[in-house]
Amino acid sequence: MQPVIIDGQVAKDFWLSAIEEQSPPETGRIATLAQWQLDTCLPAVILQTDDNPETLFDHLEQLALIAVHFPDMNDGRGFSMGRALREAGFKGELRATGRYIRDQLQYLKRCGFNAFSLPRGTTPAAALESLNEINIHYQAAHDLTEPLFKPLG
Amino acid sequence: MYRYNTNDKQLLAERTNQFKNQTLRYLAGELEEEEFRPLRLQNGLYIQRQAPMLRIAVPYGLVSSDQLRALASISRRYDRGYVHVSTRQNFQLNWPSVESIPDILGELARVDMHCIQTSGNCIRNTTTDQFAGVAFDEVEDPRPYCELIRQWSTLHPEFAFLPRKFKIAVCGSVNDRAAIYAHDVGLALHHRDDGQVGVKVLVGGGLGRTPVIGSVLEESLPVRHLITYLEAVLRVYNQLGRRDNKYKARIKILVRAMGVDQFRTAVHREWEGLKDGPSTLDDRALIGAKDHFSAMPYESIDSTASQLALDEQRDPIFQRWLKNNTHDHKQAGYRAVTLVLKAHGQAPGDISADQLDVIASLADEYSFGELRNTHHQNMVLADVQERRLYSLWRDLQKIGLAGANAGHLTDMICCPGGDFCGLANARSIPVSQAINERFDDIDYLYDLGPIELNISGCMNACGHHHIGHIGILGVDKKGQEFFQVSLGGKQADNPSIGKILGPSFSAEEIPNVVDTILATYVALRHDDELFIETCHRVGIEPFKESVYATRDH
Ligand code: SF4
Numbered sequence: 001m002q003p004v005i006i007d008g009q010v011a012k013d014f015w016l017s018a019i020e021e022q023s024p025p026e027t028g029r030i031a032t033l034a035q036w037q038l039d040t041c042l043p044a045v046i047l048q049t050d051d052n053p054e055t056l057f058d059h060l061e062q063l064a065l066i067a068v069h070f071p072d073m074n075d076g077r078g079f080s081m082g083r084a085l086r087e088a089g090f091k092g093e094l095r096a097t098g099r100y101i102r103d104q105l106q107y108l109k110r111c112g113f114n115a116f117s118l119p120r121g122t123t124p125a126a127a128l129e130s131l132n133e134i135n136i137h138y139q140a141a142h143d144l145t146e147p148l149f150k151p152l153g
Numbered sequence: 154m155y156r157y158n159t160n161d162k163q164l165l166a167e168r169t170n171q172f173k174n175q176t177l178r179y180l181a182g183e184l185e186e187e188e189f190r191p192l193r194l195q196n197g198l199y200i201q202r203q204a205p206m207l208r209i210a211v212p213y214g215l216v217s218s219d220q221l222r223a224l225a226s227i228s229r230r231y232d233r234g235y236v237h238v239s240t241r242q243n244f245q246l247n248w249p250s251v252e253s254i255p256d257i258l259g260e261l262a263r264v265d266m267h268c269i270q271t272s273g274n275c276i277r278n279t280t281t282d283q284f285a286g287v288a289f290d291e292v293e294d295p296r297p298y299c300e301l302i303r304q305w306s307t308l309h310p311e312f313a314f315l316p317r318k319f320k321i322a323v324c325g326s327v328n329d330r331a332a333i334y335a336h337d338v339g340l341a342l343h344h345r346d347d348g349q350v351g352v353k354v355l356v357g358g359g360l361g362r363t364p365v366i367g368s369v370l371e372e373s374l375p376v377r378h379l380i381t382y383l384e385a386v387l388r389v390y391n392q393l394g395r396r397d398n399k400y401k402a403r404i405k406i407l408v409r410a411m412g413v414d415q416f417r418t419a420v421h422r423e424w425e426g427l428k429d430g431p432s433t434l435d436d437r438a439l440i441g442a443k444d445h446f447s448a449m450p451y452e453s454i455d456s457t458a459s460q461l462a463l464d465e466q467r468d469p470i471f472q473r474w475l476k477n478n479t480h481d482h483k484q485a486g487y488r489a490v491t492l493v494l495k496a497h498g499q500a501p502g503d504i505s506a507d508q509l510d511v512i513a514s515l516a517d518e519y520s521f522g523e524l525r526n527t528h529h530q531n532m533v534l535a536d537v538q539e540r541r542l543y544s545l546w547r548d549l550q551k552i553g554l555a556g557a558n559a560g561h562l563t564d565m566i567c568c569p570g571g572d573f574c575g576l577a578n579a580r581s582i583p584v585s586q587a588i589n590e591r592f593d594d595i596d597y598l599y600d601l602g603p604i605e606l607n608i609s610g611c612m613n614a615c616g617h618h619h620i621g622h623i624g625i626l627g628v629d630k631k632g633q634e635f636f637q638v639s640l641g642g643k644q645a646d647n648p649s650i651g652k653i654l655g656p657s658f659s660a661e662e663i664p665n666v667v668d669t670i671l672a673t674y675v676a677l678r679h680d681d682e683l684f685i686e687t688c689h690r691v692g693i694e695p696f697k698e699s700v701y702a703t704r705d706h
Contacts, residue, residue: 074191074274076314080391083311087426101188103175110310121183133171136164138304140431141311147380147431148160149304150438 003124006093006115008131010124013117015044015065030067046097049077053084060090068113070098079111086112086142102130112142154215154523155300155445157265168269168308169262172196173255180252195275195313197268198254199575206573207246207254208271209261211526213281213299213323214242218513218522223264225509231257236509238494238502240566240617241320242280242526243271247573269307274315276306276387281323282330283527286446287489287535289481293342293350295325297442298379301434305380312387316394317402319387320359329645332528334358334367335620337404338386343373350376356386356416357408360614364650365405368413370420376439380432385424389416449521449536454486459539466543473595474546474557479537488542490520490534491527492549493556493564497589500582501567502530511552519545529566531559561598562606562671563589566617570610570627571634577610579627579634584608584663591664601671604684605644620644622685623670624651625663636663640670640696641688652693655701666700673699 004013016029029044033055036045044065047053056066066085068078082094095115096108102122109131118127140147157165172192179189193200197208209224228236228246231253237245249257261267270277279302281295282288302321306312312319324331325342333339339355351373358367374382393411395401408416463475479488492512495501504512512532516524519541520534527533537545549555558564565588568574570581585608592598607621611628618624624639635657642651658666671684673696678687688696 073188074314075396076274076312076316077392077396079311079314080388083388101184103171103192104314107310107313134164134167134308136160136167137310138164138307139309145431147305149301149442150431150435 002118004095004115004117005124005127005131008128010128017046030065047081049075049081053081053088056085056090057088060085060088060092063090063092065093065095065115066090067095067097070096070100073100073104079107082108082111082113083142102127105130106133110137110141110143154217154296155212161265164308165262165265165267169255169258169267172258176251176255191273191314194273195270196258196273197271198251199272200251204248205251205254206569207249207257207268208239209236209244209246209266209268210271210278211243211266212303213279213285213296214283214526214528215296216524216526217264218516218524220264220266221509221513221516221524223260223266225506225513227257227260228509229506234506235503236506237500237569238504238526238530238532240528240530240568240615241278242283242528243278244526245569247569272318273313274317274319275313276309276315276319276321279303279306279321279323280331280336280528282326283525283529283531283533284330284480284489284535285325285525286448287482287484287487288326288330289483290327291325291483292327292344293325294443294446295323295331295340295342296446297439298325298340298342298352298376299323300445301380301438301442302383305383305432312391315387315391316396317399317404319390319404321383330528332617332620332644332648334648335360335364335617335644336367338383339367340379342376345373345375352376352379354382354386356413357405359403359405360617360619361403362400362612362614363403363405364614364619365409366648366650367405368408370413370417377434378428379434381427381430382420382424384427384432385420388423389419393419448484451484451487451536452538454538454540456485456539459486462540463542470557471543471546473599474555475542477557477561477599478559479542482536484536486539487536488539490537490542490545491559492532492534492554493559494531494554495556495558495564495585495589496553497593498586500569500572501565501585504532508552508554511548512554515545515548529564531564557595558598560603560605562592562601562604562623562667563598565589565606565608566621567608568610568616570608570616574610574615576613577627578612578629579610579636579660581608581610581616581625581627584625584636584660587660587664588667591668601674602683606667607642617644618642619650620648621651622688623667628657630657634660636660638663638666638670638700640693641685643685649689654693654697665703669700669703670696 031042046067096113097117138148178184199206232246286294321338322331322336323340341353345351354371355367356370478491525533567585571577606623607617608625609616609618620642626637637657638654639651643649
């Protein structure tokens with residue numbers, strides 16, 4: 001089983017990915033958006049970057065996990081999806097999956113993702129290191145409420 | 154200018170180190186070509202025709218004399234002893250090796266310089282008026298707002314992988330010198346009736362293959378909302394901008410597809426959640442930003458006396474330079490000075506390391522140690538005392554930078570074109586040089602008055618050919634280099650896109666074509682009518698007739 005990174009630590013994956021044909025999926029599986037829409041009580045769902053995260057807004061409290069799948073490292077929509085979900089009040093596990101690279105992990109984290117499937121060709125140690133490469137941030141984001149351009153005092 | 158504090162320095166050190174590791178991983182084969190590509194582009198590194206090109210950020214065009222000296226030294230040791238000023242007020246090195254990039258970045262960081270976001274599909278370096286803070290017609294100094302935008306956009310976690318590049322320009326004066334109508338977002342500062350600073354927000358302007366003049370998104374946004382509003386615009390663009398075709402990925406295409414009203418509605422929806430949030434610019438933030446740009450320690454000068462002293466300098470060449478290359482200043486007794494980087498035999502915007510060193514000393518001596526890069530690919534000393542202009546002019550003559558043609562035909566904008574750029578259809582630099590040589594009669598240039606001639610080597614329009622009074626565009630015809638000529642483009646004050654004259658010309662024909670266009674203007678102009686005014690009054694037909702009638706085919 002692939003390790004995942006959750007809250008800055010390597011962890012065992014509790015969830016299995018969705019199987020398209022199955023409807024509704026068995027316990028412990030992440031539903032596709034279509035499956036979830038048939039049964040909005042399911043606790044885990046995966047969004048593609050062309051899905052609209054607002055579809056989930058009324059159910060954020062029931063969801064334990066929302067995953068966003070990046071089809072390509074240059075598809076930056078997922079970053080905004082992460083922020084939108086957090087700003088709408090989602091408190092559960094927000095997980096990035098798919099084809100990003102470790103150099104994007106810290107951006108993902110700043111956009112509200114707290115869980116990551118391990119990027120291709122990367123060791124868990126390297127991935128953990130990437131999460132904290134830059135320690136000063138100018139702008140407010142999920143991890144920082146006050147931007148640096150608002151000096152204290 | 155903005156001076157780095159410990160936070161800025163730490164961020165830059167960490168970022169420099171991060172990119173160094175990325176480059177090393179790439180060179181060691183751990184990062185694939187297509188994975189490294191967006192990373193290196195976001196750090197200003199292009200791999201192109203001859204060699205890599207490294208684009209160095211000059212935030213809104215402001216640079217210190219120490220930074221210039223460091224740049225001169227870097228260009229000598231890692232490049233060929235010169236740098237290039239781009240139309241977005243940045244510097245470019247044309248010949249560094251990939252292996253030397255981490256070292257170059259390390260040296261740049263020592264003088265608080267970097268290449269962050271000078272390329273790639275992210276928010277690029279914000280540009281502004283080269284006379285910001287000193288312009289006579291200024292309503293509000295744009296630099297503090299540019300600095301706030303710089304900080305907000307630097308390594309912004311959400312907007313590093315946009316559909317396409319994103320360029321913001323800010324103008325704070327009556328006359329727009331920042332081409333705000335030709336940017337993804339253009340911002341015009343003004344004073345509102347309620348006494349606050351307001352921002353007119355334009356969206357979806359741009360050149361490239363589909364030139365569009367920006368549309369008004371907000372007439373007057375209170376400035377405290379600037380950052381949250383920009384965040385909303387970017388978020389809408391990031392989510393909805395097209396990603397299937399890079400020629401349709403700029404925000405202008407999205408705005409056109411949605412219509413500006415619907416786009417505004419989408420922005421407002423997004424903004425609802427962000428408005429009045431933590432990124433709102435309260436007084437603390439605004440005063441903090443303005444503090445970095447407080448007025449220079451000017452002397453109070455009797456300007457009548459210093460004017461008289463200038464008039465006494467009888468040298469006609471100096472008087473021309475004074476008229477064309479120096480500009481009215483807010484502060485009595487001071488003027489801003491343009492150094493035109495368009496010498497014969499060199500590419501427009503190029504400047505040698507030796508010249509950079511001298512300019513740095515001149516900045517220390519005459520202008521509080523600061524310089525500006527302009528979008529016309531020139532440099533500016535912004536705060537020179539009138540009584541010292543003659544002596545400055547003599548110093549500039551010694552390094553060949555006293556050309557008195559600012560704002561005239563040969564003060565061209567020209568992209569690097571086929572000599573350097575992998576995307577080019579044609580070589581733009583030789584065309585600029587041919588024009589420069591052909592029109593070196595300065596009396597004739599003055600008689601013609603202000604004319605903007607802009608040259609791009611391909612549709613990407615880095616040379617802004619669409620908004621040149623005369624625009625020249627390199628095109629490819631069955632593997633041969635040709636040039637299309639357009640007339641009547643204008644960057645500000647009712648901006649317009651030039652109209653294409655007709656079939657394209659070979660490089661050799663261009664000087665004659667320009668000559669005929671100018672002769673036609675001289676024949677048709679009314680008293681005191683500028684070239685661009687005649688173009689708009691008579692339209693393109695008379696020019697077309699004379700150009701194609703004299704063409705020997
Ligand atoms: S306009 Fe074309 S040729 Fe010129 S620099 Fe831009 S991409 Fe290159």
